[in-house]
Amino acid sequence: MPIRRILFGTACAAALAAAMPLAGRAQVPAPSAASAPTGEAELQAAITKSNAYTALMNRTLRAIQSWERYASWVDMKKGPTGKERYISYGLYSLYDVTGEIRKAEEAAARDPKLPEIDATVLGYIKAYQELAPLITRAERYYDRKDYRDDDLAEGRSLHAQMVPAAKAFLDQRAKLDAEMRVYKTALDAQELAAIAQREGKSVRWVVRNVMINARAVIDLMPSNEKPVVDLKAFDAAVANYAKAIREMDDFKDANPGKSLFVDSQASSWLGKLRDFSAKLAKSKGDVRRGAANDANWIVSSYNTMITMSETAIRFPR
Known part of the structure; x- marks a missing residue:
């Protein structure tokens, strides 16, 4: 399942489907019996869907890292003032996630149907797509030091838009993390049992x-x-x-x-x-x-x- 982001200045993420990121610990119900794979074909379909969601989560982790970099130097309540010591830190540029989003959206429409998780994934994509363009604009703005030309006018405007967008994105991320962790735990147990039955x-x-x-x-x-x-x-x-x-x-x-x-x-x-x-x-x-x-x-x-x-x-x- 993914990738983690740890710790205090060092963000680290596994980029493969075996890892699962952790951004929150919301309590979610265990997967229902209806969502549990009942045969080899169903199990493989469930694994494929889980991997598509995990790949998206891993790749979009960059947005969290970028936001944390921004938060490391700006006062989140006041916004940028131009007096920040580390304003040149700016933000990290984001990765292209077009392919991961497409595959996750396709997976959400396929069996096995996971109503709660499928809906959360689509909500997560929407939240990411609202935040990502703002981060990209801000990353360019600070990288090019455009704030020296406009007395931080655009920086303040971007901050006002990014704060609520980032909160919405992080909330969706925490919800998806928690739901996927529960589902993937059950899926892992089923996968191990299937391997043991097939191969010992x-x-x-x-x-x-x-x-x-x-x-x-x-x-x-x-x-x-x-x-x-x-x-x-x-x-x-x-x-x-x-x-x-x-x-x-x-x-x-x-x-x-x-x-x-x-x-x-x-x-x-x-x-x-x-x-x-x-x-x-x-x-x-x-x-x-x-x-x-x-x-x-x-x-x-x-x-x-x-x-x-x-x-x-x-x-x-």
């Missing part, structure tokens, strides 16, 4: 099991919005990840010479998670008290693991 606990099963549990840890990592970690939930997720690593070890012991590509990185990641957890325990879960660098390393390493896991599944040896 194969390379594909072992790697997917590791990455599903890794993502569960990532979903609980701190963010700028929520810098204090739920230690009990985090430690439980790490314990589940450790179990997946032990299952990977069992597979390697039973299949000497089989390459998993991701195994060394995944094992090292577990050690780093345990170090990180120990630091968090000392700070009562607050990542700002000495563990931010560890958090950024964990996310960066996770992104690397995603690429390795895709290779392992695509080219099993």
